[in-house]
Structures are given as structure tokens and as C-alpha cells.
Amino acid sequence: MGRLLLIARLAGRDLRRRPAEAALLLLAITAATTTLTLGLVMHGVAGDPYQRTREASAGPDVVASVMPDPVTGAPADPAVLTELSGADEIAASSGPFPVAGTTVEVGGRTADVQAVGRPAEPADVDRPIVTDGEWLGGGDGVVVEAAFADALGIEAGDTVTLGGESVEVAGIAVTAAMTPYPAASCLVVCTPITINGEPVRDMAVDVLEEPGLIWVGESMATSLAADPDDLAYVSYLRLDDPDAAQAFADARIPNGPMDAMLEPWPHIYEQVTHIERNAQRVLLTGAWLLGILAVASVAVLVGGRMADQTRRVGLLKAVGGTPGLVAAVLLAEYVLVALVAAAAGLVAGGLTAPAITDRAAGLLGGAATPSLTAATVATVTAVALGVAVVATFVPAVRAARTSTVAALNDAARPPRRVGWLIALSARLPVAVLIAVRVAGRRPRRVALSIASMTVTVSGIVAALAANAELNTQLASDPDPRMERLGDVLAVITVTLVALAAVNTVVATWATVLDVRYSSAVTRALGATPAQLAAGLSLAQVLPAFLGAVLGSAGGPLLYDAVDQDDVVLPPAWWLVAVVVGVVVAVSALTVVPARLAARRPVAPMLQGELA
Amino acid sequence: MSTTILSTRGLTKTYGDGESLVRAVDGVDLDVAAGETVAVMGPSGCGKSTLLHLVGGLDRPTAGEIHLAGRRVDQLTERTLARLRRTDVGFVFQAFHLMDELTVVENVELPALLAGRSPRAARARATELLRRVGLAAKAAALPTALSGGQRQRVAVARALSNEPVLVLADEPTGNLDSAATLDVLRLFEELHEAGQTLVIVTHDERIAATADRLISMRDGAFVDETRLTGGTSGRLGALAELEG
Numbered sequence: 001m002g003r004l005l006l007i008a009r010l011a012g013r014d015l016r017r018r019p020a021e022a023a024l025l026l027l028a029i030t031a032a033t034t035t036l037t038l039g040l041v042m043h044g045v046a047g048d049p050y051q052r053t054r055e056a057s058a059g060p061d062v063v064a065s066v067m068p069d070p071v072t073g074a075p076a077d078p079a080v081l082t083e084l085s086g087a088d089e090i091a092a093s094s095g096p097f098p099v100a101g102t103t104v105e106v107g108g109r110t111a112d113v114q115a116v117g118r119p120a121e122p123a124d125v126d127r128p129i130v131t132d133g134e135w136l137g138g139g140d141g142v143v144v145e146a147a148f149a150d151a152l153g154i155e156a157g158d159t160v161t162l163g164g165e166s167v168e169v170a171g172i173a174v175t176a177a178m179t180p181y182p183a184a185s186c187l188v189v190c191t192p193i194t195i196n197g198e199p200v201r202d203m204a205v206d207v208l209e210e211p212g213l214i215w216v217g218e219s220m221a222t223s224l225a226a227d228p229d230d231l232a233y234v235s236y237l238r239l240d241d242p243d244a245a246q247a248f249a250d251a252r253i254p255n256g257p258m259d260a261m262l263e264p265w266p267h268i269y270e271q272v273t274h275i276e277r278n279a280q281r282v283l284l285t286g287a288w289l290l291g292i293l294a295v296a297s298v299a300v301l302v303g304g305r306m307a308d309q310t311r312r313v314g315l316l317k318a319v320g321g322t323p324g325l326v327a328a329v330l331l332a333e334y335v336l337v338a339l340v341a342a343a344a345g346l347v348a349g350g351l352t353a354p355a356i357t358d359r360a361a362g363l364l365g366g367a368a369t370p371s372l373t374a375a376t377v378a379t380v381t382a383v384a385l386g387v388a389v390v391a392t393f394v395p396a397v398r399a400a401r402t403s404t405v406a407a408l409n410d411a412a413r414p415p416r417r418v419g420w421l422i423a424l425s426a427r428l429p430v431a432v433l434i435a436v437r438v439a440g441r442r443p444r445r446v447a448l449s450i451a452s453m454t455v456t457v458s459g460i461v462a463a464l465a466a467n468a469e470l471n472t473q474l475a476s477d478p479d480p481r482m483e484r485l486g487d488v489l490a491v492i493t494v495t496l497v498a499l500a501a502v503n504t505v506v507a508t509w510a511t512v513l514d515v516r517y518s519s520a521v522t523r524a525l526g527a528t529p530a531q532l533a534a535g536l537s538l539a540q541v542l543p544a545f546l547g548a549v550l551g552s553a554g555g556p557l558l559y560d561a562v563d564q565d566d567v568v569l570p571p572a573w574w575l576v577a578v579v580v581g582v583v584v585a586v587s588a589l590t591v592v593p594a595r596l597a598a599r600r601p602v603a604p605m606l607q608g609e610l611a
Numbered sequence: 612m613s614t615t616i617l618s619t620r621g622l623t624k625t626y627g628d629g630e631s632l633v634r635a636v637d638g639v640d641l642d643v644a645a646g647e648t649v650a651v652m653g654p655s656g657c658g659k660s661t662l663l664h665l666v667g668g669l670d671r672p673t674a675g676e677i678h679l680a681g682r683r684v685d686q687l688t689e690r691t692l693a694r695l696r697r698t699d700v701g702f703v704f705q706a707f708h709l710m711d712e713l714t715v716v717e718n719v720e721l722p723a724l725l726a727g728r729s730p731r732a733a734r735a736r737a738t739e740l741l742r743r744v745g746l747a748a749k750a751a752a753l754p755t756a757l758s759g760g761q762r763q764r765v766a767v768a769r770a771l772s773n774e775p776v777l778v779l780a781d782e783p784t785g786n787l788d789s790a791a792t793l794d795v796l797r798l799f800e801e802l803h804e805a806g807q808t809l810v811i812v813t814h815d816e817r818i819a820a821t822a823d824r825l826i827s828m829r830d831g832a833f834v835d836e837t838r839l840t841g842g843t844s845g846r847l848g849a850l851a852e853l854e855g
Contacts, residue, residue: 417712417753426720426730433724441712521708524669525722525769526697528690599689603664606704 007325010316011332021301024502025337026344028297029387031495032290033345033380034352039283040376041353050176050272053129054265059176060125060236061245062264063185065099067232069257070189070207075229080260085235089248094123095235100224101188101208105161106152112208113162114188115142116234117221126177126236128215132156133171136217141170147180148212162214163224173215177236179271181212185263188232278485282466285562286492289459291383293499296452298334298391300445300507313399323400330396331389338388342381346372349380394444415441415518430527434535438515439542446543449507453547453586454554456500457578461555462562463493464578465570501589508540508590512597519597520605533598537590541583548582615678616776616808617643617666622675624661624831635661637831638675643777648799648809650822658831659812660781666810667700667779668692680776697726701770705782707762709754715765716741716750722772733772740768744798760791767798771807778802780811784818796821 015022053059064084066076078096085093098117103110120136128135131146133156142162144154149172154160158169178184190208216224225231239245245264254261316326350372418440425436439446470486512519519532527535552575624636635658643649651659664670666677668684677685680699687695696702701722709718716737723733741747744764754762763783770778780799784792796818802809803823811818819825820839827835 414755415710415712422713422717426717426724426733430725430727437712517708518710521710522721522725523693524667524696524702524708526693526725526773528693530690531693531725601670603661603670606669606706606708607660 003325007328007332010329011336014329015333015336022337024506025298025301025334026341028294028301028499028502029338029341029384030344030348031499032287032294032387033342033384034348035283035290035345035492035495036287036383037346037349037372037376037380038353039280039287040379041349041372050269053174054176057129057174057176058123058125058127058238059265061239061242062237062248062262063177063234063268064095064237064260064262065187065232065234066096066258066260067099067188068230071257073229074258076232077258078233080258081233081235084252084260085237087248089239089241089244090237091240092124092238093235094125096233097235098218098221098225099187099232099234100163100221101211101230101232102163102224104152104212104214106154106158109152111148111152112211113214114184114186114208114211114232115162115214115216115221115224116187117218118215119218123236125238126175128173128175128177130171130173133169135171135173136215137170139170140217140220141168142220143171143173143215144169145178145181145184145213145215146172146174147182148184148214151181152212162216167216167220175213176265176268178213179268182210183271184211184213185268185271186211187234281562282485282488282492285462285558286459286496289455290492290495290499291387292455293452293496293503294387295391296448296455297499297503297506298387299395299448300452300503300510302330302334302392302395313402314404317402317404327396327400330399331392334388334392335385338384339381342384345384346377346380416443418443430531431534431538434522434527434532435538435542438511438518438535438539441518442511442514445507445510449503449540449543450547450550452500452503452507453544453582454550456496457548457551457582458554458558459496459551460493460578461552461570461575462559463489463496464574465556465559466562468570501585504540504544504586504589505593508536508593511539512536512593516597516600516605520600520602523598523602524606529595529598533591533594536594536597537587540590541586544586545579545583548579552579613644613646615642616645616647616680617641617810618676618678619666620676622662622665622677623673624658624665624670625673634658634831636665636672639831639833641666641826641833643808643810645776645808646803646806647824648803648811648822649824649826650819651810651812651826651828652814652816652819653828654814657828659814659828661831662828663779663781663810663812666777667702668695669702697722698773699776701773701775701778703763703766703770703778703780703783705785707754707759707766707786709762709765709769711754714751714753715746715757718754718765719768719772722769726773736772737768740771741765743771743801744768758791759787760794763787763791763795764798767795767802771802777808777810780809780813782813783811784813784815792818 064081066078066080068074068076078098081096084090085095100115100117102113102115104113118136122135128143128145130143133143134141136143142160144152144160149155149169154169154172156169156171159166160169161167174180186208188208188211190211222228222231239248242265246266249262249264249267252260252262313326316329317323321329421436421440425433425440428436467486467489470489474483474486515536519536523529523532555575556570619639619641622636622639622641623634626633626635637658639662641649641662651662653659661670665672665685666679668687672685675685676683679695684692684695710721713721716734719740720730720733720737723736724730728736738747738750741750744767746761746764746768749757749761749765754765757765763786767778767780767783770780783799784795787795792815799809799811800821809822811822813819822839825837825839826833827837
């Protein structure tokens with residue numbers, strides 16, 4: 001117990017001694033844990049409300065509809081639906097109900113509407129859940145689908161103009177029989193109509209655009225149609241085996257415009273959840289990328305600290321600390337930070353999730369649904385601890401093994417020798433010679449820098465490609481949920497860039513500390529401060545350039561792995577611009593620490609090694 | 612009359628201010644002729660190393676003038692000072708300051724590469740210098756594989772890489788045993804005979820005795836100056852004592 005207390009006190013004191021480094025560590029790991037939390041709580045966030053709505057509203061397994069021939073104007077035949085309801089697989093059904101295409105006006109806005117005529121009494125299949133007001137009472141009142149009402153600002157008790165007539169909104173309701181507005185399925189003829197891929201321009205019937213759903217009395221539905229022959233019909237079917245819904249629909253693919261169109265519930269489920277599933281894929285991928293970057297951050301930070309902390313390790317050992325104690329203190333510091341980062345990430349992720357998953361009130365549940373499960377808490381904590389332990393293990397063991405005398409003398413860790421690199425650098429200009437030799441001293445740090453930049457640029461390129469595809473989709477189909485997906489992409493990209501920037505500055509500083517003696521000697525031998533500063537900066541730019549090139553190639557592969565759809569690769573000039581941007585950004589980030597290091601007085605440093 | 616290579620007038624370096632003011636170098640006047648070997652002796656903290664750093668352009672004086680090879684250097688920019696160190700001055704440090712990741716020959720050729728010489732010319736010069744200091748066979752070794760004396764000989768070879776007009780040695784034998792000290796002493800003797808100008812800071816009387824002139828320093832100022840003439844009290848005597 002006493003030993004644990006000692007380790008905790010030493011770790012705590014050291015963290016307090018270097019608050020800026022502790023804050024950077026916390027930031028790096030928290031970025032990863034927050035994103036991971038978001039990705040994990042997104043799981044089932046859309047699926048759960050849909051299933052809940054489906055169960056509560058006796059949702060159909062298949063929605064069947066018929067509509068007039070859009071070209072010839074031939075009327076729809078509800079008998080087709082009646083006949084379908086008698087199929088062997090059907091356990092229960094409701095309908096056919098008439099559907100009229102019309103418009104609704106409210107608050108100066110006009111929107112197309114598909115008005116479904118429903119009886120006042122509940123149906124066996126599809127009983128929309130009223131969330132505000134009441135269901136149809138047999139009078140002139142109407143019930144508006146919740147997402148549509150939300151978009152138009154309609155509430156129960158309002159008066160709206162439906163098909164030119166003023167009607168009262170009796171209630172607001174949700175249903176599992178249709179994707180919430182604005183992605184609602186078309187029960188009537190909607191744009192765009194295509195035949196063999198060609199748009200049909202001359203229509204025999206009125207064509208609606210992105211219609212909302214309103215439930216009205218059956219007689220009102222009939223009267224809303226300009227002509228009874230313009231009516232469409234819908235039936236809601238429950239099968240003996242709900243899992244057979246897709247097969248049921250596949251066996252009855254319509255051969256002509258007068259045949260019934262079937263939409264099985266998995267298709268609606270797919271429509272309802274695809275944006276959340278995309279967001280979850282983006283978040284989980286982002287979380288892994290940020291996790292890898294966090295490992296690089298912690299490893300570079302710990303390595304940098306070790307360059308500055310050798311004497312402390314020596315003191316600890318000189319007063320009787322065993323190698324195990326030294327390693328335990330270092331590990332404890334970062335484990336402590338990781339635990340705080342895990343908690344911060346869980347809280348931040350939990351609080352942010354509703355902002356990303358908040359959906360129009362089209363289903364039961366929604367904004368409040370994302371919740372932290374024990375599995376999520378365990379996963380996030382394990383990842384945070386994993387990041388800390390993986391990144392700290394090697395420096396901790398190295399510190400534990402350092403000779404006490406060498407550590408007390410603050411002897412620099414012996415550099416690596418890469419012979420071919422030294423020979424090659426002799427042929428290069430002085431600044432590049434210094435850069436190559438500085439980088440060659442610490443191959444592990446260079447590898448971390450390359451990995452860090454590869455991950456960052458891969459993420460940026462994948463996000464750029466995803467964003468371009470998203471913008472294309474938004475141009476043709478504006479959807480606030482898609483815009484939120486764009487926001488998620490932007491947040492992850494900015495976080496990746498910020499972490500990479502932190503890594504670059506920290507790696508530069510660690511390098512500056514590591515080469516302080518050899519820098520002083522190089523200057524004593526005649527290198528100018530400008531040559532040394534350029535060399536130190538270039539030592540970071542060279543691995544960053546390599547990482548950017550690898551990341552440019554890896555980005556499309558990453559995007560391809562995340563998005564199973566056809567991937568549109570970003571244009572080549574984007575990739576070139578990203579590589580150039582990385583080189584410029586890393587140069588800018590490293591110029592200040594490199595210049596500061598190159599202008600340090602030489603004499604005290606050369607005498608310092610004798611201390 | 613021989614040419615003056617190094618000249619300082621009223622050279623001063625202070626640290627701190629008020630009551631905590633420390634005069635590390637206090638109004639030093641020094642003239643060193645071409646080909647001369649000058650030894651500066653004094654107790655630890657008397658300002659010997661600071662003086663060496665000032666005349667070598669590693670540090671800047673608080674006041675006074677420094678002239679090197681006929682050029683005033685105490686007001687040069689950092690960049691010009693770096694070029695001066697590259698071409699006109701060679702340093703030998705007590706702690707050697709060799710780069711552990713570079714081989715012996717790579718360490719010796721480094722100043723020439725920094726001066727912009729071709730890799731081939733730099734390597735040829737380094738090889739020649741290593742032969743001169745008797746370490747040609749160790750060219751491919753790493754410094755960690757050498758003895759202290761051998762490392763200091765490598766450092767001397769490195770200091771000569773760009774044929775400097777002045778070599779400054781800061782306690783060159785401070786980390787060496789007697790045998791290694793003798794090695795280095797013989798090397799300095801050869802340099803002296805070849806006409807190389809040397810300023811050696813040391814607290815070792817045996818090393819100081821090998822110089823043409825011995826300057827004693829205390830509290831940042833010169834307190835005594837002796838011109839040595841060789842013989843039993845000079846260079847040969849020192850070598851005899853070490854060999855004995």
C-alpha cells in the first residue's frame with residue numbers, strides 16, 4: 001500500500017510540475033475517446049426508435065400501393081391490393097385506403113402532401129402513434145406526420161389550408177409505415193418519373209414533389225382529389241413471418257404501372273437509419289485514426305520528456321528507487337491522464353451525441369436515445385489505457401534500465417547510427433545534411449512522425465472525398481441530417497489536423513532537446529544559426545512529406561474501406577495540394593522552435609555537459 | 612617581427628548586475644603572434660574558458676575589442692561569427708564533443724562539409740589529418756571505441772580540418788591520464804613546430820610549461836606573464852617529466 005501511495009505521489013507531483021504537457025496529453029487522448037464514445041453510442045441510435053415505433057404502432061411488414069398510370073392516366077385499381085391481402089403469407093392487413101395528392105398551406109409556406117384517408121377507428125395494421133393532440137375523430141380534423149409538422153412548424157390545434165380548404169390539425173403522429181419527412185416514400189405520383197432511365201415530361205396526372213404525409217378522413221381524401229380516378233390506394237400488410245418481407249416483395253416485382261408496388265419494412269428501416277449508420281462509420285473510423293494519432297502524441301511527448309527528465313530518473317534511482325519503481329511512476333502518470341481522458345471523452349461524447357443524432361420527430365424516441373452503456377464505458381476506458389500503456393512502455397522500460405551514474409550526469413541517450421544516411425547526407429547542402437543526420441539519430445521518432453502524418457493525411461483525403469460526395473447528394477436532395485453528417489466530418493477533420501499539429505510541435509521540441517549538445521558542437525564548428533534552424537525544421541518536414549505522400553495514397557483506400565459504395569476518387573490536384581499544404585504547415589509549425597533552439601548560446605551548452 | 616594573429620583590448624565579460632555582478636573576464640589585453648603557443652593558467656572559475664569562448668566567437672563580450680587575423684570580430688553578426696569559427700578558428704574541448712553516431716573520419720570531415728567543401732575533398736583532408744595524428748587505422752571506428760587520448764587526437768584533427776589560423780584548446784588534457792596527456796602534448800608540439808598558433812587554457816603546469824608564453828589568470832584578469840625558453844623548465848622538461 002505504501003509503495004502504491006509513493007508511486008501515486010511521485011506521479012502526481014511530476015504531472016503538476018509540467019501542467020502544459022499534462023494538458024496536451026489529456027487533449028490528445030480525450031479527442032480520441034470523445035470520438036470513440038460518439039461512434040459507439042451511435043450504434044442503434046436510429047434503429048432502436050424505429051423498432052420501438054414499429055412495435056408500438058403495429059407497423060406493417062409490407063406497404064403495398066397502387067397509383068394511376070402517370071402517362072396514360074388510367075385509374076388505379078384497389079382490387080389489386082385486396083387480392084394481395086388474401087395471399088397465403090398474410091397474417092393481417094388494413095386498407096386499401098385512398099390517397100390524394102394535394103397541397104397544404106401554413107404560415108405563408110406551401111408544400112405538397114399525400115393525404116391518406118383513414119377511418120376513425122384503429123386499424124389492425126399501422127396504428128400511427130399520436131404524440132400531440134388526438135387521432136381522427138370522424139370530423140374535419142386532420143393528423144399530420146410528426147417530421148412534416150416539425151418542418152412546417154405545425155402543432156395540434158393549428159388551422160392549415162389543405163387543398164384550398166381550411167382544416168384544423170387534430171393531432172401529430174408518428175408511423176413506422178413510412179420514412180419520416182422529407183424522405184417519405186411516394187404513395188402518389190412524385191418527381192422525378194423515369195421510364196428506362198429517361199425522365200417523363202408529359203404527365204397525365206399531377207406530380208408531387210417531396211410530399212409530406214397527412215392523415216384525413218376517408219371522405220375527405222376522396223374529395224381532395226380533383227377526380228376520383230386520380231386517387232391512389234395503400235394497404236398495410238402483416239406477414240406470418242416478418243423476416244420474409246423482403247422475399248415477399250421480391251417475388252412480386254411490378255411488371256407495369258398498374259401493378260402494386262411493395263415496400264418491405266427492412267427497406268424503410270434502411271432509409272431511416274442510413275445517415276446514422278454513415279455517421280457511425282465516419283465516427284468509428286475517425287476514432288481509430290485519432291486513437292493512432294493519440295498513441296503517436298503520447299509516445300513523442302513521453303520520449304521528449306525522457307530527453308528532459310534523465311537527471312530526475314537518476315535522482316530517483318540514487319535515493320533507492322528500483323528500476324521497477326521508476327517504470328511504475330512513469331506508467332502511473334500516463335495511466336492517470338488516460339483515466340481522466342476516458343472520463344472526459346465519455347462525458348463529452350455523451351453530451352455531444354444528441355446534437356449529431358437529433359432527428360426530426362419522425363419516430364418514437366430520438367434526441368434522448370443515445371446512452372452510455374457499460375460496454376461503451378469499458379471500451380472507451382480500455383482504449384484510453386491502451387493508448388497510454390502502448391506509448392509509455394518502451395520509454396518507461398528504457399528509463400528503468402538507464403545507468404544511475406549516466407542519468408545523474410544527464411547523459412544524452414546514445415543516438416542511432418544509420419551509416420548510409422550519413423554517407424548520403426555528406427553530398428547534400430549543409431541544412432539538409434544537418435536535417436538528415438538529426439532525423440537519422442532517432443529512427444523511432446521519425447517512424448512515429450511518418451505514421452502520424454500518414455494517418456492525418458489519409459483521414460483528410462478520405463474526409464475530402466466523403467465531403468465532395470455528400471455535397472453532390474445535398475445539391476440534389478437537401479436534408480438537414482446529411483448536413484449534420486458533413487458537420488461530423490468537419491469536426492473529425494479539424495480534430496485530426498489539430499492533433500497532428502500538436503504532434504509536430506512536440507516532436508520538434510523533443511528533437512531540439514535531444515540534439516542540444518550536438519547542435520552546440522555543430523555551431524562551434526561553424527554552422528550558422530540559420531543553417532541549424534533550417535536543418536532542425538527540415539528534420540520534421542522530411543518525414544511529414546513522406547507521410548503526406550503515403551497518406552495521399554492511403555486516403556482513397558481508407559474511404560473505399562469505410563464506404564462500400566462506388567468511390568469517387570478526389571482529383572489528383574487535391575492530393576498534390578494536400579501534400580504541399582502539409583509541407584507548408586509543418587514548416588510554419590516548426591520554424592519557431594527550430595529558430596529558438598538555433599539561437600541558444602553555445603558556450604553554456606558546451607560547458608553544461610561537463611556539469 | 613612576427614604578425615599578431617589575435618589581439619584583445621579591455622576585453623570584459625560580466626554576468627548579472629548590482630551586487631550580484633560577476634566579472635568573468637575583466638579588462639584583458641592579450642596579443643598572440645603567428646605561430647606562438649600561449650598557455651593560460653589559473654584556478655577553476657577564474658575566467659579562462661570564458662576568455663577562450665570570447666576570442667573564439669562562441670560568446671559575446673560585454674565590453675572591449677577582439678581582433679583576429681587583422682579583423683575586428685567582437686561586433687560581427689552571429690552568421691559572420693559562424694563563418695569565422697568555420698574558417699579561422701579550431702576548437703579542442705576538454706569533453707572532446709565528438710558526435711557519437713559518426714565515425715572518426717566522419718567527425719573529422721564535418722567542419723569541411725559545413726564549410727561547403729566537396730565530400731571527396733573533405734574526406735581526403737580528414738584522412739590526411741588522421742594520418743598526421745596517428746589514427747588512420749581508426750578512421751572507421753566510432754568514438755565510443757576509442758580511448759580518451761585517441762578521442763582528443765580526433766578532436767585535434769577535427770579542429771585542423773579547415774586549416775584555421777588559430778587553435779583554441781580548453782583543458783585539452785583535463786579528462787586524460789598521463790599516457791594520453793603525453794600523446795596530446797606531443798601532438799601540440801608537432802603543431803607548434805608546423806607554425807600553428809595555439810592558445811591553450813589549462814590548470815596543468817606540465818602542459819603550460821610547453822608553451823612559449825605562460826599567462827596566469829585570477830578573478831577574470833591577467834596577474835602574471837612569463838616567457839618560457841624551453842630546456843628543463845620548458846617544453847622538453849615537461850615531456851621528460853611525463854615520460855618519467
